[in-house]
Amino acid sequence: MHKSRSIRLLVFIVIALAAFFLSNVVDELRVFQGASLSVYIVAIASIVLLTGYSGQISLGHGALMAIGGYSAVLAHNHWKVSIPISFAIAIVSTAFFGSILGWAAARLKGPYLAGTTLALAVGLPSLANQFSVLGGEQGLAFDVGAPPKSLGSDFTQYKWYFWICALAALIIVWITQNILTSRYGRQWRAMRSAPISASLSGIHIGRSKVLAFTISSGIAGLAGAMLVMTLNLVTPSAFPLSLSFAIVTGAVLAGVTNLGGGVIGALVLVAIPDIADLLAGKMGGAEKISANLPGFITSLILIVTVLLLPNGPKLSKLVSHKTK
Amino acid sequence: MSLIIENLTVRHGAITAIDSLSFRVNERELAAVIGANGAGKTTLLRTLSGLNEPIGGSVTWHGESILHTKPEDLVRRGILHVSDGKTVIPELSVKENLALGGLWRKDKKDVVVATDEVIDLFPRLGERLTQSADTLSGGERQMLAIGRALISRPKLLLLDEPSLGLAPLIIDQIFQTLDSLRHKLGLTVVLVEQNAMSALGIADTGIIINLGKLVTVGKSNDLKSDPNLRAAYLGY
Amino acid sequence: MRLFSTLLIGLSSGAIYSLMALALVLVWRSTRVVNFAQAGQAIASTYIGYLVISRTDNYWLALPVALVAGALIGALVDVALIRTLNKRVKSGPAAEMAPVIVTLGLLGLIRSTVGMIWGGDLKAYKAPVTNHGFTFGTTTIPFSPYNLLIVITAVIVMAVFSIIFQKTNLGLSLRAAAFQPEIARLAGVRVDLVRTIGWAFAGGAGAVAGVLVTPSNSLSPNSLDLLLVLGFVGAVIGGLESLLGAAIGGVVLGIGLAFILEYVSTSLAFPSAFIVLILVLLIKPSGILGKKGGRGA
Ligand SMILES: Nc1ncnc2c1ncn2[C@@H]1O[C@H](COP(=O)(O)OP(=O)(O)OP(=O)(O)O)[C@@H](O)[C@H]1O
Numbered sequence: 001m002h003k004s005r006s007i008r009l010l011v012f013i014v015i016a017l018a019a020f021f022l023s024n025v026v027d028e029l030r031v032f033q034g035a036s037l038s039v040y041i042v043a044i045a046s047i048v049l050l051t052g053y054s055g056q057i058s059l060g061h062g063a064l065m066a067i068g069g070y071s072a073v074l075a076h077n078h079w080k081v082s083i084p085i086s087f088a089i090a091i092v093s094t095a096f097f098g099s100i101l102g103w104a105a106a107r108l109k110g111p112y113l114a115g116t117t118l119a120l121a122v123g124l125p126s127l128a129n130q131f132s133v134l135g136g137e138q139g140l141a142f143d144v145g146a147p148p149k150s151l152g153s154d155f156t157q158y159k160w161y162f163w164i165c166a167l168a169a170l171i172i173v174w175i176t177q178n179i180l181t182s183r184y185g186r187q188w189r190a191m192r193s194a195p196i197s198a199s200l201s202g203i204h205i206g207r208s209k210v211l212a213f214t215i216s217s218g219i220a221g222l223a224g225a226m227l228v229m230t231l232n233l234v235t236p237s238a239f240p241l242s243l244s245f246a247i248v249t250g251a252v253l254a255g256v257t258n259l260g261g262g263v264i265g266a267l268v269l270v271a272i273p274d275i276a277d278l279l280a281g282k283m284g285g286a287e288k289i290s291a292n293l294p295g296f297i298t299s300l301i302l303i304v305t306v307l308l309l310p311n312g313p314k315l316s317k318l319v320s321h322k323t324k
Numbered sequence: 325m326s327l328i329i330e331n332l333t334v335r336h337g338a339i340t341a342i343d344s345l346s347f348r349v350n351e352r353e354l355a356a357v358i359g360a361n362g363a364g365k366t367t368l369l370r371t372l373s374g375l376n377e378p379i380g381g382s383v384t385w386h387g388e389s390i391l392h393t394k395p396e397d398l399v400r401r402g403i404l405h406v407s408d409g410k411t412v413i414p415e416l417s418v419k420e421n422l423a424l425g426g427l428w429r430k431d432k433k434d435v436v437v438a439t440d441e442v443i444d445l446f447p448r449l450g451e452r453l454t455q456s457a458d459t460l461s462g463g464e465r466q467m468l469a470i471g472r473a474l475i476s477r478p479k480l481l482l483l484d485e486p487s488l489g490l491a492p493l494i495i496d497q498i499f500q501t502l503d504s505l506r507h508k509l510g511l512t513v514v515l516v517e518q519n520a521m522s523a524l525g526i527a528d529t530g531i532i533i534n535l536g537k538l539v540t541v542g543k544s545n546d547l548k549s550d551p552n553l554r555a556a557y558l559g560y
Numbered sequence: 561m562r563l564f565s566t567l568l569i570g571l572s573s574g575a576i577y578s579l580m581a582l583a584l585v586l587v588w589r590s591t592r593v594v595n596f597a598q599a600g601q602a603i604a605s606t607y608i609g610y611l612v613i614s615r616t617d618n619y620w621l622a623l624p625v626a627l628v629a630g631a632l633i634g635a636l637v638d639v640a641l642i643r644t645l646n647k648r649v650k651s652g653p654a655a656e657m658a659p660v661i662v663t664l665g666l667l668g669l670i671r672s673t674v675g676m677i678w679g680g681d682l683k684a685y686k687a688p689v690t691n692h693g694f695t696f697g698t699t700t701i702p703f704s705p706y707n708l709l710i711v712i713t714a715v716i717v718m719a720v721f722s723i724i725f726q727k728t729n730l731g732l733s734l735r736a737a738a739f740q741p742e743i744a745r746l747a748g749v750r751v752d753l754v755r756t757i758g759w760a761f762a763g764g765a766g767a768v769a770g771v772l773v774t775p776s777n778s779l780s781p782n783s784l785d786l787l788l789v790l791g792f793v794g795a796v797i798g799g800l801e802s803l804l805g806a807a808i809g810g811v812v813l814g815i816g817l818a819f820i821l822e823y824v825s826t827s828l829a830f831p832s833a834f835i836v837l838i839l840v841l842l843i844k845p846s847g848i849l850g851k852k853g854g855r856g857a
């Protein structure tokens with residue numbers, strides 16, 4: 001156990017170093033995609049924890065990301081807190097909201113929970129339109145400032161975003177991984193595969209589910225804060241229903257039970273707009289095609305994956321064996 | 325012209341519920357299939373009615389295979405399965421449950437005739453036509469299930485433990501009705517039972533199975549008096 | 561007067577929620593799937609109605625065309641997607657989630673396809689009668705001839721549904737197949753076919769809901785998302801199992817929201833619907849009709 005943990009830590013450090021090295025050699029667009037990748041990895045991790053481990057479904061994590069995004073921006077703009085603090089506030093406030101939601105969710109069966117969270121994804125972001133403190137349709141600007149001078153004069157804004165996002169993603173994935181291998185992770189898994197015997201062996205199922213929902217929401221909140229940072233602003237339209245779809249797709253691609261697979265899911269999500277652009281160009285490049293092709297591809301991948309690999313890609317099984 | 329089962333094998337995952345089973349039931353005969361819990365009786369009937377898929381063997385009825393055919397198509401060929409347990413649709417009324425038996429039939433006049441016959445046969449159903457089937461007693465449910473099958477004008481009737489959970493008096497009644505019906509209508513019947521004595525009492529042939537395998541086939545009278553079988557399988 | 565008019569407005573929007581709720585319940589009962597793609601199916605049908613309106617300027621032609629299109633799309637979804645899914649995913653941890661995820665994916669697929677064909681800009685959908693409120697003497701109430709038309713159309717659709725379900729052989733087959741598919745099969749009901757017909761009915765009801773609601777808003781690829789949510793809330797209020805419950809649930813929700821919009825605040829409509837949803841699910845998951853495990857007609 002201890003040994004595997006230190007190996008894992010080593011792997012994370014190597015990945016971090018590689019990422020930071022890479023960010024210096026690739027072009028600006030790729031750096032920005034690196035930031036998006038980090039956002040998706042964090043968002044998918046929140047679903048993996050919730051759905052893959054505690055067995056609860058959520059189609060509304062886009063809405064939770066919105067809560068995180070708005071919290072971070074409000075905190076940053078009103079209290080002038082630093083980035084890490086605003087991110088922390090995003091995590092805490094979304095987790096708080098998630099704990100309330102989770103309290104209800106723990107009592108709902110599959111399709112009801114799916115419908116309820118979908119309702120949230122549809123309704124919550126548009127709610128922001130109605131409150132002036134949230135900036136309405138225009139949203140609120142989120143300026144985290146230029147990169148520190150000490151990083152050199154050619155250190156670009158995007159690279160700065162990437163560094164922040166990548167670091168946040170690494171830390172949160174590290175923490176999530178530890179949670180999943182902890183007592184709670186084992187409880188969730190026991191609860192999911194054999195709810196009755198789990199409750200007989202003393203696991204408080206309700207409480208355990210609420211905990212999973214709370215943690216998952218916190219992680220989603222962080223993803224939301226990271227997202228709005230890369231966008232420079234927070235608006236209701238930053239959290240469309242298609243964002244919730246995309247996260248679910250990423251998690252399904254990851255086999256739902258596997259954090260490592262989440263990276264693959266996130267890579268696919270980041271690559272989809274590029275692929276869509278390519279295809280849209282071939283199809284004449286009309287605006288309505290290029291605007292909708294990414295959503296089309298994401299949905300198609302989602303359906304095909306579930307039909308062909310209902311229990312997740314085999315690959316994820318190999319990986320999850322290793323991490324056990 | 326009969327029901328011929330050859331080397332039938334059916335699995336549920338790793339469990340082989342029916343293991344190269346062969347026997348035949350002549351037309352207009354009543355065959356009682358006897359066996360302990362888990363012997364594979366229900367699986368056998370479900371396979372005959374198209375609900376379960378076998379992995380091997382053949383079953384022919386009137387010379388034509390009935391395997392790999394949907395239950396609803398077999399119904400149209402006169403094969404009616406009255407399954408065990410909850411055999412009626414509790415959300416529907418008694419009348420609607422009966423009507424289901426005639427829905428697919430073209431000869432609507434005969435559906436009316438058949439329905440009247442069923443109501444004559446089971447007057448208790450007639451008194452409860454508009455009631456929800458949920459409110460029926462166990463015996464009435466069994467009548468309803470058999471009645472619904474009769475309205476489909478069956479040729480081959482597959483009955484799964486009609487005595488399940490019923491009082492001895494009612495069991496006798498159901499078995500007597502069954503016996504007179506099959507003679508009157510010229511039915512071929514496969515009757516699955518744990519209640520061996522009653523079943524063999526009205527059967528022509530007895531088929532004893534255990535763990536999916538055939539133990540013995542014989543005239544029901546011979547089986548009833550075979551002391552070894554009585555001790556091992558018939559339980560009386 | 562204000563009270564009465566609010567009630568009428570609620571009735572008119574509730575009628576539309578009822579239709580969407582009906583569509584969801586029809587599919588849920590027969591297939592045990594909450595069909596999130598219902599909003600997608602409805603939006604595709606509504607755009608097909610839009611084609612008719614933009615060519616002929618005739619709402620009365622658009623409505624039946626959309627209805628038929630919705631029914632066909634519904635049947636197609638069942639045959640092409642849901643049957644495959646049920647064959648492929650029988651057990652395993654995915655069996656419960658797979659239908660949810662597939663219908664979600666289908667919603668995304670249809671929305672983006674519609675977007676690729678018609679673009680994302682808002683399209684106007686002309687109402688066949690005026691949307692200006694009735695006038696009594698000097699006062700004009702918000703309830704308009706168009707609102708009245710919505711109520712009448714919805715009532716007709718539901719009456720036809722209830723006749724089909726209660727009085728016809730097809731209806732009996734539909735109910736039998738939904739409640740006890742195996743027993744229905746053994747009685748000779750062609751369950752697969754009947755289920756597809758159920759999906760077609762649901763598709764038709766959703767399409768009518770889409771065509772009815774659109775003139776009051778405007779049409780875009782995601783303009784029916786909220787309707788899906790409100791239809792779901794209506795269906796849950798009615799217990800998700802009962803067609804009558806769906807009809808009542810939708811109307812109750814519509815009237816409730818109308819009062820909140822009128823007397824409390826316009827920004828509270830969605831939060832109230834959401835809270836109602838959660839409260840019903842927590843307190844009375846079997847819905848207001850509330851038979852335990854209640855599966856009425
Ligand atoms: N759906 C199923 N999945 C897995 N195993 C099954 C299934 N149905 C039956 N079995 C197994 O197949 C064997 C035969 O079962 P079956 O129901 O045919 O027996 P039976 O003779 O009808 O028993 P009983 O008298 O208790 O009704 C049993 O071991 C049972 O556990």
Ligand SMILES: [Mg+2]
Nearest residue numbers: 365366367408
């Ligand atoms: Mg049995």
